[in-house]
Structure formats: structure tokens, C-alpha cells
Amino acid sequence: MKIAVIGAGIVGSAAAFELAKRAGNEVVLYDKERRVGTHQxxxxxxxxxxxxxxxxGSQKARFCRESIPLLKDFCLEHGIGYNEIGKLIVAQSEKDEAGLRExxxxxxxxxxxxxxxxxxxxxxxxxxxxxxxxALLSPETSIVNYQKVAQVLAEEFVSAGGELNLGHDVVTAESTPNGAIVKTANSEREFDRVIVAAGLHTDRIASRSGASKYPIVVPFFGSYYLLNEEDSTLVSHAIYPVPDPNFPFLGVHITPREDGRFMLGPSAYLSLAREGYKSTNVSAQDIGSMLGATGFWKMGVRNLTQAVRLLPEAFGHSALLRGAQGLVPKITGEGISALERGVRAQAVNRDGTLEDDxxxxxxxxVTFLRNGPSPGATSAFRLARELSDIATK
Ligand SMILES: Cc1cc2nc3c(=O)[nH]c(=O)nc-3n(C[C@H](O)[C@H](O)[C@H](O)COP(=O)(O)OP(=O)(O)OC[C@H]3O[C@@H](n4cnc5c(N)ncnc54)[C@H](O)[C@@H]3O)c2cc1C
Structure with missing residues (x-):
């Protein structure tokens, strides 16, 4: 079968590798960037x-559990650091404690x-x-560099005979009676099947290709800050608060990087650009597509109180630092420095509800990954199998 995969993030790269390993497939992996794993x-x-x-029973629960051994084995086999640091979710109030029991x-x-x-x-x-x-202690929780995993997956894909086309911005992936056609600005190619795992742009490729407009992608940024070396010695596990069950994000946490320094973040707020990694990034096109979608306005109405509550976390590090100091009072925050933001591709339905699974x-x-939020990177190997099975059925 001739199959195209659009998007060389960790999910698309894993899907392309999975398909290339299955006998009889000719697989092409496209990404608009010149480097694998550039975005989420x-x-x-x-x-x-x-x-x-x-x-x-949700796909998040099943795929996350089933993916961990696949991810761990892949990292061990390819010399990618996989650090089983463990994690604590910490309750600070009676309400938190009830949430923690859940x-x-x-x-x-x-x-x-x-x-x-x-x-x-x-x-x-x-x-x-x-x-x-x-607190809840999770000894299995680990840290890994997902961009490195995506890069090695893409290299393995090429070694398995796959064709990697970086710098190819896909305009449409249109289903036809016998297959599907992938168009970029200067190429057009026929395939039997296509998988679209384009993260922040999946909805755009879908609607340009005549597939459903919804769910749309609404970008939510998360700011990260780096703690100084001394503050980074105060804890040895990743430290998380008890999250708000009404919101699909895990709350501001303290997590180590590969180099042992700890990061603080991410916040969760509406981003004014789908690829807005700096606070100054604003995209008229991205704002326009949000304002033009009924689902976006309905989401705004549903989440107005939450949006007001989270506003202080959206700008600067003070509110995030106060939150972290609530968990680890000795954190000084001296020399704290801003890192690049992350932007989540959150799927929002026509009625304004946030897709959770x-x-x-x-x-x-054409098969679309229309919502691939956290723990999407953890679940990438299992998501790749599922996408491959659905696409080739
Ligand atoms: C702030 C933040 C924190 C997170 N923390 C965690 C975590 O700790 N653990 C975890 O498991 N998950 C986490 N996640 C979620 C995880 O990062 C995602 O689930 C995962 O990276 C999704 O991978 P992907 O391949 O689907 O998307 P992406 O990595 O976004 O890849 C999509 C690719 O498609 C390409 N593309 C887009 N449009 C086109 C086009 N028109 N033509 C060609 N290519 C195109 C892009 O260039 C990109 O490379 C987090 C996400 C964010 C944003």
C-alpha cells in the first residue's frame, strides 16, 4: 500500500515507522519544517x-499504559536518556485531598x-x-526528550526504506474514490491512504481537504521558567498540584530537565498564535480563525470564570512562582529565567466543549488525529499503531 503521513512530530514519525515496518508498504512522511519534532x-x-x-477505559488511559513499555524499550535500544525520576501529586487542602483520592x-x-x-x-x-x-507517589513517572525520540524515529523510518520529505508544507490531503491526493505548493502525489497528524494545523488541512471542520484547534500556550541551580536541588521528584477536574490540563508543576535543572510551568492560556513560542508572537490569521468559529465563542462563554481566574498566570512568572512556593516554600525564584513557551493543539467541538480524549x-x-493532547507524547507508539490500523483497514 502507498501511504502518506503528514506531520513529523512524535506521533506522525512513530506512525510512519510503524507502517514502514509492516510488509508491502511504501511510506512517505511529510513535514513543513526542516527539522523533525519542531512543534508540540x-x-x-x-x-x-x-x-x-x-x-x-478511555483511549488516554489505555494508550498511555500500553505505550510506556514501547517508549522505554525504544529509548533503551537507541541510547536515548530515560530517567525514572518519579512524581508526587501533592494535596494542600481538604478539597485537594478528595481530588487526590479520586x-x-x-x-x-x-x-x-x-x-x-x-x-x-x-x-x-x-x-x-x-x-x-x-501526596500520591508515582515511581514510574519518568522524563525523556521527546524531540530526540521523534528524530530517532524518523531516522529509523528512513533506514526502514521510508521517504522523509522535510520542508514540504501540505495544502490538502483529499480523499478520492480510490485513494487520496496529497498536494503541496509545488507537488501533487497519489496514495492509497493518508494519515494527518499535523498537530496545531490538523483542522486546517481537514477543512481545506473537504473533511469536517470540527473539532477546530484552539491553541493554549504554556509558559515555562527555569529555576536556578540551588532551587533545583530542593526536590528530587517531579512535583505536581492536584489539578482542576473541570479543565484538561494538569496544573503548574516543577519538573526536571535532562541536565538536572528544574522547570516551572506550564500555565494554560489562550494563545494569540498557533506557533506562538514567544509572548510577542501574534498571528492575525490564527486570531481570525478563532473569532470566525462559533465553537470558539461557545467555549469562551463556558470557561469565562476559569479564564479570569488563570489570567495572573498568563503574564510573567509571579503567579506561577507563588504557586510553586506553596508546594516548595524554600524556592527563592532568584535568577528565574523564561524558556520558550509550548502551545497545545486543543480540540474544541462545535458546541464549545473541550475534547478531553x-x-x-x-x-x-484519510485518517486524522484530531486531538492528540498530553499524554500524547507518552502514548505516541500506541497512537501510531491505532492510526496505522484504522488507516489500512
Ligand atoms: C506545553 C505542553 C506540555 C506537554 N507536556 C507533555 C508531557 O509532559 N508528556 C506528554 O506525554 N505529552 C505532553 N504534551 C503533549 C505532547 O507534546 C503532544 O501530545 C505530542 O507532542 C503530539 O505530537 P504530534 O506529533 O501529534 O504533534 P506535533 O509535535 O505538533 O507535530 C505535528 C507536526 O505537523 C507538522 N505540520 C503541521 N502542519 C503541516 C502542514 N500543513 N504540512 C506539513 N507538516 C505540517 C508540524 O510542523 C509538526 O512537526 C505537552 C504539550 C504541550 C504543548
């Missing part, structure tokens, strides 16, 4: 999620048997500088 896969927290939070119960239902409930004394023993009334949809001979 290169701007995230780098956390391998253990599967704690997700609704039991997460504990979900984690057990999701098969994360390694998770442990820590009392306040146990928490103090594990992390003396963390303040809270209880992964959304994989086939229309004709």
Missing part, C-alpha cells in the same frame, strides 16, 4: 506519564499498581522540602 513534540514538559489521571482510585483502575498514598509524615520523609497534607477519525481514505 519539541515544546513540552518531557514527562512520561504513568496513567494516573485518565478516565478508566486520582488514586483512577490510577488503580488504570493498572498503575506502583502508585502509593503518602501521609503527611511519609511525604516529609520522601521530600523534606515539600509542603502538603498528603484522543480523537482519531477516518474520513474516506
Amino acid at each position: 513534540s519539541g515544546h513540552n514538559s518531557g514527562v512520561v506519564h504513568a496513567g494516573l489521571y485518565y478516565t478508566p 486520582i488514586h482510585s483512577k490510577a488503580l483502575k488504570n493498572g498503575v499498581s506502583s502508585v502509593q498514598w503518602l501521609s503527611v509524615d511519609e511525604l516529609r520523609e520522601v521530600e523534606p522540602n515539600v509542603q502538603g497534607r498528603a 484522543f480523537v482519531l477519525e477516518r474520513e474516506g481514505h
Whole structure:
């Protein structure tokens, strides 16, 4: 079968490699950038999620759990750092504690048997500088450089006989009675099947190609800050708050990077550009497409209170730092420096609801990953298998 994959992020690269390994396939992987993993896969927290939070039975819960061993083996086999640092979710109030019990119960239902409930004394023993009334310890949670994983996946794809076309901006991927046609500004090629895993631009490729307009992508940025070396020695696990269950983000956390320095972030706020990695990035086209979509306005109405509440976190580091100091009071914040933002491709439905689970949809001979949020990078290997199965059915 001749198959095209649009988008060489971690998911598209994994799908292309998966298909190239299956006998009888000729696979072409396209990306508009000159480097693999430039967007979401290169701007995230780098956390391998253990599967704690997700609704039991959901694709997020299943794919995350099933992907972890595949990701870990791939990293070990290819010499990519995979650091099982462990994570604590820390409850600070009675309400948090009730939320944490919910997460504990979900984690057990999701098969994360390694998770442990820590009392306040146990928490103090594990992390003396963390303040809270209880915590969940997830020893399996790890950190990895997802951009590196995507790059090695693309290299392996090429070694398996795949064709990698970087710098090819795909305009349409249109289903035809017998297959699908991929068009860029200066090329046109026929395939039997196409997979679109274009992250922040999947909805645009879909609507230009005659597929459904919804769900649309609404970009939510997350700011990250780097703590100084001394502040980075205060904890040894990734430290998370108990998240707001009404919002599909995990809350501002403290996570280590490969070099041992800790990052603070990400916040979650509406981005004025789909590829807005700096606070000054504003795109008239991206703002226009949001304002022109009914689903966006409906989302605004549904989430107005939340938007007002999160406003202080959107600008500058003060609110994020205060949040982190609530968890680790000894953090000084001296010399804290801004890193590039990440931008999430959040799928929003016509009625303004935020899609929570992964959304994989086939229309004709083209299969779209219409929502691939966190833990999408953790789940990439399993998402790749699912996309490949749906596309080649
Ligand atoms: C701030 C933030 C923190 C996160 N933290 C975590 C985490 O800790 N753990 C975790 O598991 N997940 C995390 N995620 C989610 C994770 O990063 C994503 O689920 C994952 O990277 C999605 O990969 P992808 O390949 O689908 O998308 P992307 O990496 O965005 O790749 C899409 C690709 O499509 C290409 N493309 C777009 N349009 C076109 C076009 N017209 N033609 C050709 N190519 C095109 C782009 O250039 C890009 O390379 C986080 C995400 C963000 C933003």
C-alpha cells in the first residue's frame, strides 16, 4: 500500500515507522519544517506519564499504559536518556485531598499498581522540602526528550526504506474514490491512504481537504521558567498540584530537565498564535480563525470564570512562582529565567466543549488525529499503531 503521513512530530514519525515496518508498504512522511519534532513534540514538559489521571477505559488511559513499555524499550535500544525520576501529586487542602483520592482510585483502575498514598509524615520523609497534607507517589513517572525520540524515529523510518520529505508544507490531503491526493505548493502525489497528524494545523488541512471542520484547534500556550541551580536541588521528584477536574490540563508543576535543572510551568492560556513560542508572537490569521468559529465563542462563554481566574498566570512568572512556593516554600525564584513557551493543539467541538480524549477519525481514505493532547507524547507508539490500523483497514 502507498501511504502518506503528514506531520513529523512524535506521533506522525512513530506512525510512519510503524507502517514502514509492516510488509508491502511504501511510506512517505511529510513535514513543513526542516527539522523533525519542531512543534508540540519539541515544546513540552518531557514527562512520561504513568496513567494516573485518565478516565478508566478511555483511549488516554489505555494508550498511555500500553505505550510506556514501547517508549522505554525504544529509548533503551537507541541510547536515548530515560530517567525514572518519579512524581508526587501533592494535596494542600481538604478539597485537594478528595481530588487526590479520586486520582488514586483512577490510577488503580488504570493498572498503575506502583502508585502509593503518602501521609503527611511519609511525604516529609520522601521530600523534606515539600509542603502538603498528603501526596500520591508515582515511581514510574519518568522524563525523556521527546524531540530526540521523534528524530530517532524518523531516522529509523528512513533506514526502514521510508521517504522523509522535510520542508514540504501540505495544502490538502483529499480523499478520492480510490485513494487520496496529497498536494503541496509545488507537488501533487497519489496514495492509497493518508494519515494527518499535523498537530496545531490538523483542522486546517481537514477543512481545506473537504473533511469536517470540527473539532477546530484552539491553541493554549504554556509558559515555562527555569529555576536556578540551588532551587533545583530542593526536590528530587517531579512535583505536581492536584489539578482542576473541570479543565484538561494538569496544573503548574516543577519538573526536571535532562541536565538536572528544574522547570516551572506550564500555565494554560489562550494563545494569540498557533506557533506562538514567544509572548510577542501574534498571528492575525490564527486570531481570525478563532473569532470566525462559533465553537470558539461557545467555549469562551463556558470557561469565562476559569479564564479570569488563570489570567495572573498568563503574564510573567509571579503567579506561577507563588504557586510553586506553596508546594516548595524554600524556592527563592532568584535568577528565574523564561524558556520558550509550548502551545497545545486543543480540540474544541462545535458546541464549545473541550475534547478531553484522543480523537482519531477516518474520513474516506484519510485518517486524522484530531486531538492528540498530553499524554500524547507518552502514548505516541500506541497512537501510531491505532492510526496505522484504522488507516489500512
Ligand atoms: C506545553 C505542553 C506540555 C506537554 N507536556 C507533555 C508531557 O509532559 N508528556 C506528554 O506525554 N505529552 C505532553 N504534551 C503533549 C505532547 O507534546 C503532544 O501530545 C505530542 O507532542 C503530539 O505530537 P504530534 O506529533 O501529534 O504533534 P506535533 O509535535 O505538533 O507535530 C505535528 C507536526 O505537523 C507538522 N505540520 C503541521 N502542519 C503541516 C502542514 N500543513 N504540512 C506539513 N507538516 C505540517 C508540524 O510542523 C509538526 O512537526 C505537552 C504539550 C504541550 C504543548
